[in-house]
Amino acid sequence: MARSVTTNRRQSLGVLLATLASAALTGLVFVALGVNPIAAFAAMLEGAFGSDFRLGQTLVVTTPLALTALAAAIPFRAGLWNVGGEGQMYAGAIAAVSVALGMPSGVSGPVVATSALVIGVVAGAGWGAIAGLFKAGFGANEVIVTLMLSFVAIGIAQLLINGVWTGAGISGTSPTIPTDVGLMNLWPGTPVGLGEVLGVVAITSAAIMMARTRLGFGLRTIGMSPDASRLAGFSIGRLQVYALAIGGGFAGLAGAINVVGINGLLARDFSPGYGFMGIAVALIAGLRPLLILPVAFLYAALLVGGYNLPVEVGISTSASLVVQAVLVLSLLALGAIRAPSLGALGRS
Amino acid sequence: MTEAILVSGILLMLPIVWASFGEAICEQAGVLNIGVEGVMLAGAFGSAVVLREFGGPWLALWASIPLGAAVGCVLGWFYVIRGTDQIVTGILFNFLMLGLTTVLYEKYLTGVAQSAGVFDPVAIPLLSDIPLIGPALFDQNVIVYLATLAAPLLFLLMRRTWFGLHARAVGERPEAADVSGVGVSGVRFAAVVFACVLSSIGGATLVVTQSGQFTIGITSGQGFIALAVVVLARWNPLLVLPAAAVFGMTQAFQFQAQSAGFASSVPFEAWALLPYVATIAVVVASKRAQYPAGCGIHYPSPAGHRGLTQQLLEPLRRVAPARFS
Amino acid sequence: MRARTWRRIPPAARRLLAAASAVAAMALLAACGSDGDSASGGTAAVEPxxxxxxxxxxxxxxxxxxxxxxxxxxxxxxxxxxxxxxxxxxxxxxxxxxxxxxxxxxxxxxxxxxxxxxxxxxxxxxxxxxxxxxxxxxxxxxxxxxxxxxxxxxxFEQGTFLAGFLAGSMSETGHVGVVGAFDFPILTAELEGFVLGARYANPDIKISRTYIQSFSDPAKGRAAALAQMSQGADILFSGVDQATQGIYQAARTAPGTYVIPQYFDSWEQAPDVVLTSVIYNLxxxxxxxxxxxxxxxxxxxxxxxxxxNDGVGKLAPFHELDSQVSDDVKSRLAEVEAQVISGEILVPGPDVLGTTGAGSKLDLATIKAE
Incomplete structure (x- = not known):
């Protein structure tokens, strides 16, 4: 017992050292960019946590990261590679804005907002389910189908903005949804609102579903051993469709929250690649729903802090991308964070 | 018009072909390199620098080879030796290369450059006179011919040589290969390096067959298309050519359709979806394509430095026994 | 006791906590650093x-x-x-x-x-x-x-209107093309302004439009240009950025094909095919x-x-291709420019021209002021 405690302590010390080493390495990148590393780290921390407003921004970014991470994690647990969280998020956003713009004007704001969110989830789930159906019905590889469907969803958003929702001035976005449709702000002075609560609720329910329900058990089983799950009476094809649909639903919620709670319209490039970052978050969190939340928060801090670099120390947004990548890659390589290896790619 | 589609289609698919060659080999050896987009960016950037500083498309093309190998060593260290998760590493590597090439581009490569020094089409006598396919296939730049030659050679490499057989063994059943004495880490590392060389050539192609210049994010997602093409081609270098053609030709067709009057009733955004929808349709229609069983899973390197070094040197020893034994 | 609590946390969470504490340590460090900075920088006399x-x-x-x-x-x-x-x-x-x-x-x-x-x-x-x-x-x-x-x-569309007028006057085939990146009103208005100008010069002119979904991909620029040229276009307007390099390349394959890029005078990049550039003076x-x-x-x-008021939309000199533009075209172009400035010709803004096809549909009579 005593010995294992020492091992744990030693392990944690290793992680601590690895983290500091990664920070040092990232500091070297700053030096190479001609920037004082201490000032740069200060700018990042300041940008992510420096005031209530900034902390709020970080929390707001945590939500889509956590939700797209769930979109990746749940199918991953079922042995399916959903790399299309980005597209499922767009599907959710498209559906949400359609509902919000299409509702008759008499309907009250909260009703519209709720239905927009629900339909957004359904659309994201549907977009994911397409890949699931192709997988279950035709054996079509879900890596390709989810990735290509992302390009398609982004293209459809563009098509609708230009072809259907014209009349938004010269902005190249959809028109703005009615002002009374929104998510309640919960922390005045910051953008934090009901969307963040929805994110936490989603994470919690995903955790409960995976750990405590028959569906969650089924999903985990097909991920670990398709044969065993067949013996246990699960229909593999159906579970595959469910897995991608559930994952897509979470991504769709992220898109709907963006439309209803943040932008109030559908913009062409509303996402900086949340769907892809979500995959990284999911794997770093070891695919555990409850760990996704803190990991997403730290990743969001990195992202939001990174956006402060161009403003504070004058490097380009691309340079802050380098900083983020070096930091996370060195944390990975030095073992400070670990992403578990998954099962084989789509062998089921 | 059909001729323009064929000519453009082949030019559009060319970088994807090289990237897919690399990815096919890498994945057959059990490493999923999502970072192929980043490798292409590196190759494109490097060849643009060489083209600008020293001139000459051949030199620029050759330069992408050692550069690809160097990038391959970095990625191989992550994927094979450190065993970091391949998907996370790949995604972040793409972010890294996008940021890095942009920063370096802004520092060193901007300003007016003459768009000179690219590969011009070389017509093959007689064959290039064939109507339609002549100009498309036999009046192209030299990299098109190189790709056509490379496909059967890579096919033979994977099917007939020790490297290909070992690579496929460590990609399908790494434990079994290990037990029978194959150094899994060594073969995988070599495969990653070789794959990155090919993908880097794909990136260089974007520069030396197009404008002779680098632009920010020049790969524009073609590495991801390569990931799809590889599955479509079932990891077979010979099938990479028709699989990439599905994408290149639909892309060229949609440009033609947009420009032509007959399609003006269909919005261009709908045409722009065509390549992606076509790829999905082909994947659904072609029966189950299965990744190599070990693909994406790290297989631990042997304990201790000596074992690992021995394994990493093994492929070199095979190539030049006198030097490395 | 503490050790036991620590152990109850799952390993992944433990790693995370350790990492978080390292971040906190860095935060402290950085905070010290930034304090020093602000102390030294606080002496500036007037806040800019x-x-x-x-x-x-x-x-x-x-x-x-x-x-x-x-x-x-x-x-x-x-x-x-x-x-x-x-x-x-x-x-x-x-x-x-x-x-x-x-x-x-x-x-x-x-x-x-x-x-x-x-x-x-x-x-x-x-x-x-x-x-x-x-x-x-x-x-x-x-x-x-x-x-x-x-x-x-x-x-912008005032300048592209002039470029379109030039192209419409000079096209041998009676067919010009526009290449854009995305259908985005302010950018589409550039292209449609060009179309409108070409029609103002030659009401029967044929138009090809292609969007390549990228500002910077020369391969797509080239494919789009080749497609338009194969349909007969001989003067191409580029509404894209670096992808224009591909359009130059395509234009070189058919002598007599010219390209009009925008923003800066890009003549040096391809002296043999750049007819003029639309300079926006942003x-x-x-x-x-x-x-x-x-x-x-x-x-x-x-x-x-x-x-x-600001010279947004002037055309660059013709440089090496000056001899290709007849004096008649030059004088008519100068006349149209003067009319746009004086308001005799009213080129609609992006609210009208921002939709694909608007430049073709608009009644030419409506742009002439009474």
């Missing part, structure tokens, strides 16, 4: 006015963003210590615009300009959130203005907006920049 701009491209893209950047640097040099300009480039998602603006404004910035038409919602959001700062965006005129909102609009726009902000004159209103 801070102006921030964000634009989606690279500051060296040879296009929109570079022009904004160059203007901002000129303004900074000219205005010296009275202003501090922050330029954020490569903000290529709504999120990036949002967080950059938030960083700047929550740090106490005075004026923020979204050098993009893409995010009108953010103009409103930040104006409301930071009532003491001025927030501006590229937009068509609004009906009403909150106290700290301004809008601005460069009228540098002047950027410089003027910063000057207004620095002097405190920036008001809650709309600012319009066009051929008449």
């Amino acid at each position: 006015v801070t102006v921030g701009l964000a634009s989606g491209g690279s500051r060296q893209d040879g296009s929109w963003t570079q022009a904004w950047y160059e203007g901002s640097q000129t303004a900074q040099a000219e205005l010296g210590d009275t202003v501090k300009v922050t330029f954020v480039d490569e903000t290529n998602s709504v999120d990036a615009y949002d967080k950059s603006a938030a960083s700047f404004l929550s740090g106490g910035g005075d004026t923020w300009i979204f050098a993009t038409a893409e995010v009108p919602q953010l103009v409103d959001k930040f104006a409301k959130q930071f009532p003491d700062s001025m927030v501006c965006g590229v937009e068509a005129p609004r009906e009403s203005y909150a106290a700290n909102i301004c809008t601005l609009l460069p009228r 540098q002047g726009v950027s410089q003027e907006m910063i000057r207004l902000a620095a002097s405190g004159e920036l008001a809650n209103q709309h600012y319009e920049f066009d051929l008449k």
Whole structure:
């Protein structure tokens, strides 16, 4: 017992050292960019946590990261590679804005907002389910189908903005949804609102579903051993469709929250690649729903802090991308964070 | 018009072909390199620098080879030796290369450059006179011919040589290969390096067959298309050519359709979806394509430095026994 | 006891906690560092006015963003210590615009300009959130203005109208083409302005339009140009950035095919095919907006920049291809330019020309002032 405690302590010390080493390495990148590393780290921390407003921004970014991470994690647990969280998020956003713009004007704001969110989830789930159906019905590889469907969803958003929702001035976005449709702000002075609560609720329910329900058990089983799950009476094809649909639903919620709670319209490039970052978050969190939340928060801090670099120390947004990548890659390589290896790619 | 589609289609698919060659080999050896987009960016950037500083498309093309190998060593260290998760590493590597090439581009490569020094089409006598396919296939730049030659050679490499057989063994059943004495880490590392060389050539192609210049994010997602093409081609270098053609030709067709009057009733955004929808349709229609069983899973390197070094040197020893034994 | 609690936490969470504590340690370190910084920097006599701009491209893209950047640097040099300009480039998602603006404004910035038409919602959001700062965006005129909102609009389509008129007058095949990146009203208006100008020169002219979904991919530019040329187009307008390189390449394969790029005089990049360039003088726009902000004159209103007041949309010299343009065409072009400036010809704005096909549908009679 005593010995294992020492091992744990030693392990944690290793992680601590690895983290500091990664920070040092990232500091070297700053030096190479001609920037004082201490000032740069200060700018990042300041940008992510420096005031209530900034902390709020970080929390707001945590939500889509956590939700797209769930979109990746749940199918991953079922042995399916959903790399299309980005597209499922767009599907959710498209559906949400359609509902919000299409509702008759008499309907009250909260009703519209709720239905927009629900339909957004359904659309994201549907977009994911397409890949699931192709997988279950035709054996079509879900890596390709989810990735290509992302390009398609982004293209459809563009098509609708230009072809259907014209009349938004010269902005190249959809028109703005009615002002009374929104998510309640919960922390005045910051953008934090009901969307963040929805994110936490989603994470919690995903955790409960995976750990405590028959569906969650089924999903985990097909991920670990398709044969065993067949013996246990699960229909593999159906579970595959469910897995991608559930994952897509979470991504769709992220898109709907963006439309209803943040932008109030559908913009062409509303996402900086949340769907892809979500995959990284999911794997770093070891695919555990409850760990996704803190990991997403730290990743969001990195992202939001990174956006402060161009403003504070004058490097380009691309340079802050380098900083983020070096930091996370060195944390990975030095073992400070670990992403578990998954099962084989789509062998089921 | 059909001729323009064929000519453009082949030019559009060319970088994807090289990237897919690399990815096919890498994945057959059990490493999923999502970072192929980043490798292409590196190759494109490097060849643009060489083209600008020293001139000459051949030199620029050759330069992408050692550069690809160097990038391959970095990625191989992550994927094979450190065993970091391949998907996370790949995604972040793409972010890294996008940021890095942009920063370096802004520092060193901007300003007016003459768009000179690219590969011009070389017509093959007689064959290039064939109507339609002549100009498309036999009046192209030299990299098109190189790709056509490379496909059967890579096919033979994977099917007939020790490297290909070992690579496929460590990609399908790494434990079994290990037990029978194959150094899994060594073969995988070599495969990653070789794959990155090919993908880097794909990136260089974007520069030396197009404008002779680098632009920010020049790969524009073609590495991801390569990931799809590889599955479509079932990891077979010979099938990479028709699989990439599905994408290149639909892309060229949609440009033609947009420009032509007959399609003006269909919005261009709908045409722009065509390549992606076509790829999905082909994947659904072609029966189950299965990744190599070990693909994406790290297989631990042997304990201790000596074992690992021995394994990493093994492929070199095979190539030049006198030097490395 | 503590050790046992620590052990109960699952291993992955333990790693996370350890990492978080390391981050906290760094935070402390950095906080010390930044204290020192602010102490040394706090001695400045007069606080300069801070102006921030964000634009989606690279500051060296040879296009929109570079022009904004160059203007901002000129303004900074000219205005010296009275202003501090922050330029954020490569903000290529709504999120990036949002967080950059938030960083700047929550740090106490005075004026923020979204050098993009893409995010009108953010103009409103930040104006409301930071009532003491001025927030501006590229937009068509609004009906009403909150106290700290301004809008601005460069009228690109006037310049492309002239380019279109030139192309329409010179095309041997009676067929011209436009290549764009995305169908985005302010950019589409550039292309449709060109189409309208070509029709003004030759009402029967044939038009090819291609969007290549990228500003920077030369392969796509080339494919689009080849497609248009195979259908007969001999003068191509490029509404894309670096992808124009591919259009030059395609044009070289058929002598007598010319390209008209935009933003800067790009003649040097391809002297043999660049007929002229449409110069938008966005540098002047950027410089003027910063000057207004620095002097405190920036008001809650709309600012319009066009051929008449700011030289937005002049055509570059013909350079080496000068002999290809007949004197007759040159004099007619000068006449049309004078008419656009005087208002005799009214080129509609992006609110009308911002839709694909608008340039073909518009009745030519409507653009002549009475």
